Amino acid sequence: MLFAVLGLMLSQSIYAQSKIVTGTVTDASTGETLPGVNVIIKNTTTGTSTDPFGAYSITAAPGQVLVFSSLGYANYEVTVGAGNRISVGLTPDVTMIEDVIITSEFGMKRVSRSVGSSVQNVKASDIMESGRDNFITALQGRVAGMTVGTTSGAPGSSTSVVLRTVTSISGNNQPLYVIDGIPMNNSTFNPLSMADNGANYSVRTLDFSSRGNDFNPDDIESMTVLKGAAAAALYGSDASNGAIIITTKKGAPGRGKVSYSNSFRWDEAYGYPELQDKYTNGYYGTTNYFYITRFGGEYVPGMTLYDNIDAIMQTGFTMRHNVSVEGGSDKVTLRAAASTLDQQGVVKTSDFSRFNLSLSGRAEVTKWLTVESTMQYVGTENNKVPLGTDGPLYRAVRWPMVDDMSVWLDPDGSHMSTPDYYLDGDLINPLFGLYRNKLYDESDRFISNVSATLVPIEHTFVRAQIGWDTGTQTFIATRHPYYDTYQDGTGVYNISKSNFFDPSLNVLAGYTNDFLDDKLSVSAQVGYHQLENGVTRLSSYGSKFAVVDFQSINNCDPLSISSSQRHTKRRIQAISGQVELGYNQMVYLTMRARNDWSSTLPVENNQYFYPAAEGSFIFTELPFIKGNKYLNYFKIRGSIAQVGKDAGPLEIDPQLEATLLTGGGYKYGFTGPNKNLRPEITTSQEIGFEGRFLDDRITADFTYFWTHCDDQIVKGFRLSYGTGFVLNNMNVGTFETWGWEGLLAADVVRLGNGLRWNVGFTASQTDSEVIYLPANVTEYYNAYTWNSGNIRNGIMVGYPVTTITGRAFLRNDAGDVLISPTTGLPVVSSTWSVLGNREPKLRYGITTALSYKGIRLSAMLSGRYKATVVNGTKRYMMQEGLSWESVDLRESRPQVFDGVLQDGNENTANPTKNNIAVDYNLYSTTYTGNDEDWIEEDVNYLRLQELRLSYNLPSKWLAKTAILSQANVFMTGNDLAVWTNYSGIDAVGNTVSAAAGGTGGEGIDVWSLPNPRGYSIGLSVTFK
Amino acid sequence: MIKKISISVLLLASFMFITTSCEDYLDVNKNVDAPDYVEAYLYLAGITQQYQGMYWDIRATGPLTQMMGTSSYTTFATHYYSSGSDAGGEIWRVVYWLQGMNLENLINQSVEAENWTLAGIGYAMKAYSWDQITKYHGELILKDAFVPGLLSHKYDYQDTIYKAVRDWANLAIEYLSKPDATVYGTKLSANDYIYGGDPEKWKKFAYGVIVRNLASLTNKTDFSTEYATELLDAASKTFTSNADNATVRVAGGSAAAAQSGYNNFWGVSRANLSRVYWQHEYAVQVFTGTVPTYDPATGNKTTVTGNTYYPYQLAATQIVCDTIITVPGHYDPRVAVKLATTDDAAYTNLDNAYAIKKRRYYGGSFTGLTGPIGTAPSYYGRNSSSAATSTNDAAHDGIGRWIYRDDAPYILMTYAEMKFCLSEALWKLNRMGEALQAFKDGVMADLDFTGNYILTGKQGKIVNGVQTTLGVTGGDKLTKAVFTTMAGEYASGPYVDGLTEANFTLSHIMMQKWVALYPWGATEAWVDMRKYHYDIAYTGDYPASGNGWDLSIVTQKWDTDPSKVYKGLYLSPAQVQSRKVAYNTFNEGSPCYRIRPRYNSEYMWNKPSLEGLKPISGMAPNYQCSIPWFAYPGNMPTN
Incomplete structure (x- = not known):
């Protein structure tokens, strides 16, 4: 009582001396600023909370105690002293599994409980621990509902990321990458843009790196994955597939820190199909090395057979070094970092190198003005290998086993060696290609941004961000004149210089305050946005090399040289608004809207408005549940959002092309103009919950979503030439997708002595259905996925967008395969029908970690359940008699195909059962299976992506050293094992590069180069 | 406070300077590398x-009109x-x-x-x-x-x-x-x-x-x-x-x-006439006056022994010319230009009319190079694929010859063709005198036209006193001068100027038109052949199912039938020797009357519209046999 009176008197008496105290609240472990932290003067009702940038301002007197509290962090108390500034770092509550602050659009922070859609944070440490060289592949298996596809296991391969499911039949389906509030270019160069117009290379033979892979993973502080359109609504159309929000490290206040880390990895190729070594080249059981196919006689005993796959492989070696320096005061922090990556792939001559240099920092210029900036330079160089049936693997397996392919150069030092025995000149030695052709790209890039935040008056802010993402890229693809059948090529030289310039600007103004006894929180903001995607490309092509072994455009016949240039610019202007209302930290409602004006649409149709709403309700804030030991946190959430999408640049009026006929002049190309393009609209909805149970030992998160993609601008679809054109860009596609994703993690063991074993499980399932295509468009497909027989990624009304179509067997009404009465072989339809769905029934990931004191053992697995995969690899092997299956078939003669004869009785009550035996010779040479035979259903697949053991050296040891404050050593294994019932090379193989867009070629395996097995060791140290 | 606000405003304003007016900012969807609008x-x-x-499409209509045979577009040939x-x-x-x-x-x-x-x-x-x-x-x-x-x-x-x-x-x-x-x-x-x-x-x-x-x-x-x-x-x-x-x-x-497209499609360098297309035996018969006779009982030709070049008995009446080479006017010199021969590989007798007339011509069958008598050469006159140059200086085709040449113009429509059209119309109107005159004008015009494009080849070198093919660079195997002389003889001979109203038939007009259209106007020639229903005894009906022809054979008028327009023309199938085969069963016995619309335009993306076509649906398996309106004598059936 006395104390209370004293306190009251004290506060009364101090009132006169009170002053304004300001400061910033950060996460002590990361240095990230924390918004929404309650700052209360102890034992009073006076309080405030930090603004979206972690800053606060409160009137208090010396001697009073400020209490900083925020969910997920331990409370922190500071007594007001003589100074006017108190900045604190809050320590995360170790029992909390999920961060509670998320970074949303434009680098704004939101309290996660207020978010009505599914978001997931990925920690920097997860990226580092993945052992991957780029942050995109590191995400695979870590985020529920996120699929990361790589085109091949070669260094510098393109990656395609899909959050939940595709939202575009023909366009981009990747999420938006955002760095510190500014969009990052993640384009993948399409070889069709070269000056030879795809005559020599396409998305299925050549794959260039995705620009997103440039970013230095070591610079990432944290990542937030905004899965639905609702969460990313303020970013507009580019984020209609969700967004991956990256916050970079900007240095932490306090004592300066120098850190160094490295890793060394050895990669080993595996998973290639076994080649039969019983029968030699030939036909009809007769040895004849004039044939590539291996239907000849048996190899002569004692003959040396060579492993020619081995000849193209090597042990890959990758080395990474990162150095960073950071430090600063509570007002100014700075971080500088450099990182190098040098990689040699598992295929000879393939390599990749990357150099990153970054500088970032934050400064509180005045109490009301904070400036942040990040700048990163990236330089990459990449020597590639071709893909698929152009690739070294396919060419190696076709090389006669009786010849040592590793001797690839003719003794004349210039020509390609030809195999012994084999008399024809139509085989190409892939090693000659690897050493003599150049498939190369290099880039120099700057990603920079500056943002300034002002707090002109209390509870308000103005924030302006400006960003540049700009880069120059060079792509070279050449073919040596002798790298051709009969070595009679004339040489191919392609060089493209492609520069991009993506400036963007966001200006936001906001108001945040609490009312009704701090129970009602109100936050509102309006924004103006502007962005540009500029591309400048100059491509040259030449052939007819003057000197065969010299590769340059200058070495080409001047008459053969052609060039083309292309400049495109897309610009968007937008205004946005958002109001977030919260009550008692229990109920939240957020309304958001954005209106865009796009340069890519006809002026009459160039603006589109899209609203979004989301809400959440935290049950555990209800008074009668709050504090329950078993149910620590439970939130239900829901959201609905509409997102408009514009077209690509120059899609209204296609450019006229020079006629390559006498007299020249101009003509239209394949694609017609469309003056009536409209923005397409995607509506996405989701509901879900998240919760923590049993003293926070169990975490669960579940989302169900469905989207309706209406009026899609479908590019390059075919109609009658009556349109005047071959291809059209029109608003014609409508489809729906739906599915769920879930996450369950538990501390199975959590002991007081620090032993902790955590197991996490993520799973997702999606489905889709095409609702509308024009009646005459029976099927929309990407021609480059048409890569194994007649199988392709056909999109048909009533079926999922991930459908595989092909020419099925003809069947009678009872479903029996019809057999030709003349040949005894199954009859194949002349039209395309649905053969399967590439989307697995379930995608899942398992993470587990066991930690005890400084030791941590972790593993990550990712899997697919019941997928349908096209085994184009085995099809080739069967056609050419390379597989053991083909041996089994020729030896198990004769074959009688199961089915009924197409003799007119097939649909009667008594169809004629097929009894025509087909000779093995016939089988092996003329019947190699049809589309249906090469579809593998119910493929299960589980890959051990990561296995890692790390050890933090005890600080008492380090204390004895003069220089180290932290040290960690680790061993990691990547892609160590795959368990699958799939019989081809890679069940997750993708037959086209990410540049193909649309639904891509995942699940179509045609000589994929799978990810190699990698073993790495490394250490990371922080100096005193 | 004022400072804060003013700095805020300044900051905002400085960002805003980037933005000009909204409309200008967004006006960047303009192609700066190529026009999207050009002057007409x-x-x-x-x-x-x-x-x-x-x-391109003559690859289909050439075989359909029996001007060409092919091993490539065989489905059209059949x-x-x-x-x-x-x-x-x-x-x-x-x-x-x-x-x-x-x-x-x-x-x-x-x-x-x-x-x-x-x-x-x-x-x-x-x-x-x-x-x-x-x-x-x-x-x-x-x-x-x-x-x-x-x-x-x-x-x-x-x-x-x-x-x-x-x-x-x-x-x-x-x-x-x-x-x-x-x-x-x-x-x-x-x-x-x-x-x-x-x-x-x-x-x-x-x-x-x-x-x-x-x-x-x-x-x-x-x-x-x-x-x-x-x-x-x-x-x-x-x-x-x-x-x-x-x-x-x-x-x-x-x-x-x-650019490859600068050269003529039939030139050597584009290699489109490279031995998968050849002159049809019917073309050789018409051009050389060797249409055979058939025994109506068996449909067989009558073999003549001791003559390897004309081993069959020839029809008494030939329409374009006959085989007499010793009497001026019986030989049509257009054969030496329009058709190819392997004779005189060394280009020796370029202006020797008699030697030229003695050359032998062979035609292939519908789908095979070898015809009933010999093997068809390439259009450039060799028994091998076309070659622009040859490294060992052996014979090659150079840039080609006549209108089968890299620098030949494409022929769209000729004066001769107009005259034959006129002649046919007058003949239908029974204005025979005028029709005959127009006919003669037409033949003379085509002789002139044919001679215009001759590119005389280069004679082979004489090595060690022996004439060789070394140095031959392709081209036509005659000079313009000798052609003109022979053309003059032919024009004043029995088949042109000597033709009287009494002997003048529709066959003369249509077969000379066919010769004039060879092979550049195959599509027009096909119009005529379909119009006269390939000389089938056509009923005039437009049957809904099939066209009334027998599934296994098409019975054609015999050449002796005065109403038969194309003498010697027999389809495959027909009742004569080596033509007794059957069409694909889907044809229901009918020959082809139209080419189906482009597959990847219509059959992929416009099926419902094709479906509704009458009297035979565009989706029907015999749509290619649907008789077009122009060839159908009366009004089209409406269902």
């Missing part, structure tokens, strides 16, 4: 050169079609896409700018193209063509399209007759590769299209009442000499051309 004349050369696409393939669909691609909107833009922009000459040229070409495509495919997308936003394109029937063709031709004539105030400079002369912008010649061209269009209707029952007058009128205003011929000049000339 810049489309002209491209549209004109696209006519080379017609030669009167079927290539399922799931765009083969035979080039004119579709040309009319709807390659000329397509380019031509529409040319016309519309010219009319708007009152550039009447250019607009007239545009309409004339449009009329020509659509005349060709409807004769080839029958029903077409006309009213729905080029309409923006349509997702399905309905077909219009051929009578409508025929009328549209003549309307466009008449519109062309109207525009070309208008005073045109535009100063074109070299815009027309430099971009018009047909007439160099001469409106008078284009007017004749437009009349020519009308003639061609109406000439296909001569076997309709209402020809004399409905169409004959218009035809005769147009024929009087069209081409008056070979100088008026419509040909498309090309800039190429050899494999060294900057």
Whole structure:
């Protein structure tokens, strides 16, 4: 009582001396600023909370105690002293599994409980621990509902990321990458843009790196994955597939820190199909090395057979070094970092190198003005290998086993060696290609941004961000004149210089305050946005090399040289608004809207408005549940959002092309103009919950979503030439997708002595259905996925967008395969029908970690359940008699195909059962299976992506050293094992590069180069 | 406070300077590397050169008219079609896409700018193209063509399209007759590769299209009442000499051309006539006057022993020429130019008329190089694939010969053809004297035309006193001079000038027209053959199922039948020796009457429209046998 009176008197008496105290609240472990932290003067009702940038301002007197509290962090108390500034770092509550602050659009922070859609944070440490060289592949298996596809296991391969499911039949389906509030270019160069117009290379033979892979993973502080359109609504159309929000490290206040880390990895190729070594080249059981196919006689005993796959492989070696320096005061922090990556792939001559240099920092210029900036330079160089049936693997397996392919150069030092025995000149030695052709790209890039935040008056802010993402890229693809059948090529030289310039600007103004006894929180903001995607490309092509072994455009016949240039610019202007209302930290409602004006649409149709709403309700804030030991946190959430999408640049009026006929002049190309393009609209909805149970030992998160993609601008679809054109860009596609994703993690063991074993499980399932295509468009497909027989990624009304179509067997009404009465072989339809769905029934990931004191053992697995995969690899092997299956078939003669004869009785009550035996010779040479035979259903697949053991050296040891404050050593294994019932090379193989867009070629395996097995060791140290 | 706010405003303003006005900022969707709009004349050369696409489709109509045999387009040679393939669909691609909107833009922009000459040229070409495509495919997308936003394109029937063709031709004539105030400079002369912008010649061209269009209707029952007058009128205003011929000049000339498309499609360097197409045995029979006789009882030819070149008894009446080479006027010298022979490989007797006449010609069968007598050579006169050069200096084909040459123009329409059209119309009107005169004019015109494109080859070197093929560089195996001499003899001989009204038959007109069209006008020749129903004893019905022909054989008129137009023409199947095979069962016994529309346009993306076509649905397996309106004698059945 006395104390209370004293306190009251004290506060009364101090009132006169009170002053304004300001400061910033950060996460002590990361240095990230924390918004929404309650700052209360102890034992009073006076309080405030930090603004979206972690800053606060409160009137208090010396001697009073400020209490900083925020969910997920331990409370922190500071007594007001003589100074006017108190900045604190809050320590995360170790029992909390999920961060509670998320970074949303434009680098704004939101309290996660207020978010009505599914978001997931990925920690920097997860990226580092993945052992991957780029942050995109590191995400695979870590985020529920996120699929990361790589085109091949070669260094510098393109990656395609899909959050939940595709939202575009023909366009981009990747999420938006955002760095510190500014969009990052993640384009993948399409070889069709070269000056030879795809005559020599396409998305299925050549794959260039995705620009997103440039970013230095070591610079990432944290990542937030905004899965639905609702969460990313303020970013507009580019984020209609969700967004991956990256916050970079900007240095932490306090004592300066120098850190160094490295890793060394050895990669080993595996998973290639076994080649039969019983029968030699030939036909009809007769040895004849004039044939590539291996239907000849048996190899002569004692003959040396060579492993020619081995000849193209090597042990890959990758080395990474990162150095960073950071430090600063509570007002100014700075971080500088450099990182190098040098990689040699598992295929000879393939390599990749990357150099990153970054500088970032934050400064509180005045109490009301904070400036942040990040700048990163990236330089990459990449020597590639071709893909698929152009690739070294396919060419190696076709090389006669009786010849040592590793001797690839003719003794004349210039020509390609030809195999012994084999008399024809139509085989190409892939090693000659690897050493003599150049498939190369290099880039120099700057990603920079500056943002300034002002707090002109209390509870308000103005924030302006400006960003540049700009880069120059060079792509070279050449073919040596002798790298051709009969070595009679004339040489191919392609060089493209492609520069991009993506400036963007966001200006936001906001108001945040609490009312009704701090129970009602109100936050509102309006924004103006502007962005540009500029591309400048100059491509040259030449052939007819003057000197065969010299590769340059200058070495080409001047008459053969052609060039083309292309400049495109897309610009968007937008205004946005958002109001977030919260009550008692229990109920939240957020309304958001954005209106865009796009340069890519006809002026009459160039603006589109899209609203979004989301809400959440935290049950555990209800008074009668709050504090329950078993149910620590439970939130239900829901959201609905509409997102408009514009077209690509120059899609209204296609450019006229020079006629390559006498007299020249101009003509239209394949694609017609469309003056009536409209923005397409995607509506996405989701509901879900998240919760923590049993003293926070169990975490669960579940989302169900469905989207309706209406009026899609479908590019390059075919109609009658009556349109005047071959291809059209029109608003014609409508489809729906739906599915769920879930996450369950538990501390199975959590002991007081620090032993902790955590197991996490993520799973997702999606489905889709095409609702509308024009009646005459029976099927929309990407021609480059048409890569194994007649199988392709056909999109048909009533079926999922991930459908595989092909020419099925003809069947009678009872479903029996019809057999030709003349040949005894199954009859194949002349039209395309649905053969399967590439989307697995379930995608899942398992993470587990066991930690005890400084030791941590972790593993990550990712899997697919019941997928349908096209085994184009085995099809080739069967056609050419390379597989053991083909041996089994020729030896198990004769074959009688199961089915009924197409003799007119097939649909009667008594169809004629097929009894025509087909000779093995016939089988092996003329019947190699049809589309249906090469579809593998119910493929299960589980890959051990990561296995890692790390050890933090005890600080008492380090204390004895003069220089180290932290040290960690680790061993990691990547892609160590795959368990699958799939019989081809890679069940997750993708037959086209990410540049193909649309639904891509995942699940179509045609000589994929799978990810190699990698073993790495490394250490990371922080100096005193 | 004021400072804060002013700095905020300043900061905002400094960002805003980037933004100019909204409209300007967004106005960047303009192509800066290539135009999306050009002046009309810049489309002209491209549209004109696209006519080379017609030669693509001769790969189908050549075999169908028995001008060519092929091992490539075999389905057409056997009167079927290539399922799931765009083969035979080039004119579709040309009319709807390659000329397509380019031509529409040319016309519309010219009319708007009152550039009447250019607009007239545009309409004339449009009329020509659509005349060709409807004769080839029958029903077409006309009213729905080029309409923006349509997702399905309905077909219009051929009578409508025929009328549209003549309307466009008449519109062309109207525009070309208008005073045109535009100063074109070299815009027309430099971009018009047909007439160099001469409106008078284009007017004749437009009349020519009308003639061609109406000439296909001569076997309709209402020809004399409905169409004959218009035809005769147009024929009087069209081409008056070979100088008026419509040909498309090309800039190429050899494999060294900057673009492959600069060379003629039939030139050596593009290798399209490279031994998978060859002269048909029927062409050899017609050109050399060796149409055989058949025993009506067995359908067999009568073997003549001791003559390896003519091992069969020949028909008593030959239409174009006969085998007498010692008497002037019996030999048609066009055979030495239009057909190929391997004789005189060393190009020795380039101006020796007798030696030239003695050369032997062999034709292949429908799908095989070897015919009943010998093996067909390549179009360049060798028993091997075409070769532009040869490293060992052995014989090669150089740039080709006659109109099978890298630098030959494409032939669209000739004076001779006009005369034969006129002759046929007059013959139908029973104006025999005039018909005979027009016939003679036509043959003379074609002789002249044929001689114009001769490129005399180079004689082989003599090594050690022996004539060799070394140094032969392809070309024609005769000189223009010797051709002219022989042509003069032929013109005054029994088959042309010596022909009297008493002996003059429709066969003379149509078979000489067929020779004149060989092989560049195969599509027009096919019009005539279909119009006369391949000389099948046609009932006149348009059966809903099949065309009344027997599944296993097509019974054709014997050559002795006076009503048989193409003497010696027998389909495969027919009742004669080596033709006794059957069509694909889906044909239901009928020969081919039209080429199906382009597969990857219509059969993939416009099926519902094809489905509704009558009397035979476009989706029916025998749609290729559906008789088009022009060839059907009466009114089309309505169901």
